[in-house]
Amino acid sequence: xxxxxxxxxxxxxxxxxxxxxxxxxxxxxxxxxxxxxxxxxxxxxxxxxxxxxxxxxxxxxxxxxxxxxxxxxxxxxxxxxxxxxxxxxxxxxxxxxxxxxxxxxxxxxxxxxxxxxxxxxxxxxxxxxxxxxxxxxxxxxxxxxxxxxxxxxxxxxxxxxxxxxxxxxxxxxxxxxxxxxxxxxxxxxxxxxxxxxxxxxxxxxxxxxxxxxxxxxxxxxxxxxxxxxxxxxxxxxxxxxxxxxxxxxxxxxxxxxxxxxxxxxxxxxxxxxxxxxxxxxxxxxxxxxxxxxxxxxxxxxxxxxxxxxxxxxxxxxxxxxxx
Amino acid sequence: xxxxxxxxxxxxxxxxxxxxxxxxxxxxxxxxxxxxxxxxxxxxxxxxxxxxxxxxxxxxxxxxxxxxxxxxxxxxxxxxxxxxxxxxxxxxxxxxxxxxxxxxxxxxxxxxxxxxxxxxxxxxxxxxxxxxxxxxxxxxxxxxxxxxxxxxxxxxxxxxxxxxxxxxxxxxxxxxxxxxxxxxxxxxxxxxxxxxxxxxxxxxxxxxxxxxxxxxxxxxxxxxxxxxxxxxxxxxxxxxxxxxxxxxxx
Numbered sequence: 001x002x003x004x005x006x007x008x009x010x011x012x013x014x015x016x017x018x019x020x021x022x023x024x025x026x027x028x029x030x031x032x033x034x035x036x037x038x039x040x041x042x043x044x045x046x047x048x049x050x051x052x053x054x055x056x057x058x059x060x061x062x063x064x065x066x067x068x069x070x071x072x073x074x075x076x077x078x079x080x081x082x083x084x085x086x087x088x089x090x091x092x093x094x095x096x097x098x099x100x101x102x103x104x105x106x107x108x109x110x111x112x113x114x115x116x117x118x119x120x121x122x123x124x125x126x127x128x129x130x131x132x133x134x135x136x137x138x139x140x141x142x143x144x145x146x147x148x149x150x151x152x153x154x155x156x157x158x159x160x161x162x163x164x165x166x167x168x169x170x171x172x173x174x175x176x177x178x179x180x181x182x183x184x185x186x187x188x189x190x191x192x193x194x195x196x197x198x199x200x201x202x203x204x205x206x207x208x209x210x211x212x213x214x215x216x217x218x219x220x221x222x223x224x225x226x227x228x229x230x231x232x233x234x235x236x237x238x239x240x241x242x243x244x245x246x247x248x249x250x251x252x253x254x255x256x257x258x259x260x261x262x263x264x265x266x267x268x269x270x271x272x273x274x275x276x277x278x279x280x281x282x283x284x285x286x287x288x289x290x291x292x293x294x295x296x297x298x299x300x301x302x303x304x305x306x307x308x309x310x311x312x313x314x315x316x317x318x319x320x321x322x323x
Numbered sequence: 324x325x326x327x328x329x330x331x332x333x334x335x336x337x338x339x340x341x342x343x344x345x346x347x348x349x350x351x352x353x354x355x356x357x358x359x360x361x362x363x364x365x366x367x368x369x370x371x372x373x374x375x376x377x378x379x380x381x382x383x384x385x386x387x388x389x390x391x392x393x394x395x396x397x398x399x400x401x402x403x404x405x406x407x408x409x410x411x412x413x414x415x416x417x418x419x420x421x422x423x424x425x426x427x428x429x430x431x432x433x434x435x436x437x438x439x440x441x442x443x444x445x446x447x448x449x450x451x452x453x454x455x456x457x458x459x460x461x462x463x464x465x466x467x468x469x470x471x472x473x474x475x476x477x478x479x480x481x482x483x484x485x486x487x488x489x490x491x492x493x494x495x496x497x498x499x500x501x502x503x504x505x506x507x508x509x510x511x512x513x514x515x516x517x518x519x520x521x522x523x524x525x526x527x528x529x530x531x532x533x534x535x536x537x538x539x540x541x542x543x544x545x546x547x548x549x550x551x552x553x554x555x556x557x558x559x560x561x562x563x564x565x566x567x568x569x570x571x572x573x
Contacts, residue, residue, distance in 0.1 A: 073412050208423050210413045214406040215468075217375045219475065220399030220427035265413040265455075 002262050007269055011276045015055055018283045022051035025287050027294055050180035054286040054300075055279035056188035057177075057244060058251050060237040062278020063195065065252025066259075066271055070206045071230040072129075072139055075260070076315060078253035079118075079238045082139060083146030085249065087121020088114040088235075088242040090150045093169050097157045100165025111187075115239035121146050122231055172246035175301025177286055184244045191240055195233060202226070203267035210265065248301045250308020251278050257315060281307075325387055327351050327482050327514040333371060333381030335538075341367050342378070343538045349483065349516060352509045356525045357518045358550070359535035360559055365518045366407055366487050368535065372516060373485045374398030375406075386482055399427030403476035407487040407518075409468040414455040417448050417467045424474030438474055445504065446470035447497070461492040469501060476508060484508055486517040490524070502528055522550055522570050534558060 002010070023043065024030050032039050064079045072082075079085050091113035095105060125146055129138035158169050199206075205226055208216040217223045241248065255278035256270065263269040285303040292298055328349040335342040342364045349355050357365045370376035372383060374393060383390045385401045393401075403424075411420070421442050425435045443452050446466045451459060456467050469489055476484040484505070490498045505515050505528075519525050525532060525546055532549040534542040536558045542549045550570060555563040563572040 070413075075413060204423065204426055207415065207419065208426060210411055210415055211409060211420070211423070211468075212406070214370070214375055215409060217395050218373055218399060218404040218406065218472075219423055220396040222395045260414060264419070265415045266419050 001264060007263060007273050011272055014276060014280050018280050019051045019055060022283050022287050023047045025291055049182045049185050050177050051283060052185045053180040054177055054282045056192060057241045058282025059275040059279035060241050061251040062255035062274045064234040064237040066256045066274045067230045068234050069256055070209055071227055073210060074139060075257060077139060079234060080249035082143030083121045083125050084118050084238045085242055085247055086147040086150030087117040088239050089247055090153045091117030092242060093154045093157045096165045096168045097161050100162040111240055111243035114243040115235055118235035118239045122235055174299030175246040175248040176299050177245050188240060191236060199271060203271060206267040248304050250304050251282055254308050254311045255281055327386060329384040331382040333378050335367060336379045341538050345540045347533060347543060349514045351512045351514060353530045354509055354515045354528060355531050355533060356529035357533050357535060358525055363535040364538040365535055369485050369487045369518060373402050373404030396427055400480050402483045402485060403472050403481050404485040405468055405472035405487060405489060411456050416453050417456055418452045420456050420467055421470045421474060424471040427475060428478045442470040442474040462494055462497060465492040466497060473504060482513050484513060484515050488518050526550055526570060
């Protein structure tokens with residue numbers, strides 16, 4: 001267990017350190033990057049926004065994980081696992097498919113479509129698992145069903161898509177930060193900053209929700225309102241990340257869990273730590289994605305799945321042991 | 324005397340009628356115990372009275388105030404409610420859980436720490452206050468939630484403590500502790516509404532008893548009057564006899 005002071009230290013030191021590593025890792029040496037005009041462009045227009053975007057996306061996915069896990073009282077709920085990312089992905093794939101057919105759509109349609117898809121998927125999964133005596137298992141099962149359905153629809157769209165759209169859908173469905181830009185960094189920051197103020201103030205209400213809806217309400221929490229806020233922010237975070245970087249799984253599962261292992265379950269400490277760990281995890285995953293088989297690039301979703309899969313199995317075994 | 328709680332013609336209909344035209348009141352300092360067979364509507368009634376479930380019909384007044392427009396916080400400031408089921412699937416510690424009892428009053432800092440420490444001491448949780456609640460025994464978990472609910476009930480505005488089967492997991496020693504704390508509350512003028520199954524305990528500790536069966540309030544009054552052999556046989560489908568102040572059934 002680590003205390004509040006150590007969390008603060010970790011939050012301020014870890015992200016800048018890892019982002020600096022990400023910026024300077026690669027085939028070119030630091031001297032060349034700093035003292036050459038092309039190097040400068042690579043540094044400021046490619047590496048810097050990409051490293052920052054990796055951190056912001058990891059932070060958002062982790063945040064969404066903390067929120068959804070708290071709401072459904074299930075530490076195994078991950079936005080990817082319970083179908084939210086799948087829902088967002090279907091709608092983005094539809095946008096790619098339409099674009100492939102020559103229908104011109106404004107750039108804001110993609111994140112909006114992702115948001116709509118995420119909300120629909122989340123509501124569907126919650127509806128299926130509501131009022132079940134074993135709602136935790138139902139949530140995961142409903143999530144798997146929605147994810148399978150989403151996968152089938154994306155498969156169908158890929159089959160029907162033009163060559164160009166197919167390439168876009170395939171590459172994007174494995175997750176990639178290659179579309180990173182300062183615009184995306186700004187959009188993510190705009191979404192993240194108000195969320196910081198909103199959710200840090202609601203940490204106690206989230207803790208109360210861990211006791212169950214009846215207890216939370218008895219303690220003075222407006223449960224329905226809080227649940228709708230969780231749904232909105234989870235869908236927004238997942239939608240933005242899916243629109244910017246495609247399907248990146250397991251970050252929302254692994255980072256909150258790691259944070260809870262380090263600092264306990266209280267959201268006052270879990271939220272900031274999970275956000276930092278999620279961001280850091282994705283920065284490290286992106287360094288691996290860019291450098292392991294350089295000059296080629298491994299899709300980042302594959303890296304996170306390679307880390308997340310075994311961790312998920314470990315979590316299942318641990319949950320089973322806890323009874 | 325001004326009642327702490329007044330329930331008038333309360334009904335709740337879902338797929339079927341769960342509660343039907345229930346009326347009663349609670350005076351300051353009274354201990355009211357709700358008894359009845361499984362599925363009679365006892366827990367549902369406590370949920371309505373605590374504001375976590377909206378009735379289909381009827382009126383609930385708490386301290387002479389109508390509750391129609393109350394939000395969750397308003398309810399939590401006036402009524403402390405502990406549901407029957409309180410399992411936590413996450414690693415909240417005893418200390419963190421008890422502190423949530425100060426949420427409705429927005430307690431923080433040293434005030435919250437002092438009050439939660441008092442709650443932990445009173446409910447004999449000091450030895451494992453930093454342990455995860457989910458790793459404790461059923462009785463210890465129950466005491467942890469009782470301490471949280473007790474902390475909430477200490478607010479000056481909070482005059483009604485509603486407990487749904489608070490003794491179900493407690494051993495004899497801690498049943499006694501719980502009943503002593505309940506009696507201590509009534510000495511401050513606060514009132515108690517609790518669900519209980521041990522009819523001898525009800526006869527001993529309750530000021531009044533509400534007997535519920537199939538959503539209907541079938542009897543109300545002093546324990547000796549309500550828990551007679553006729554009522555017990557009719558509602559619980561068992562034969563009963565009273566010897567002295569002791570009730571037995573077979």
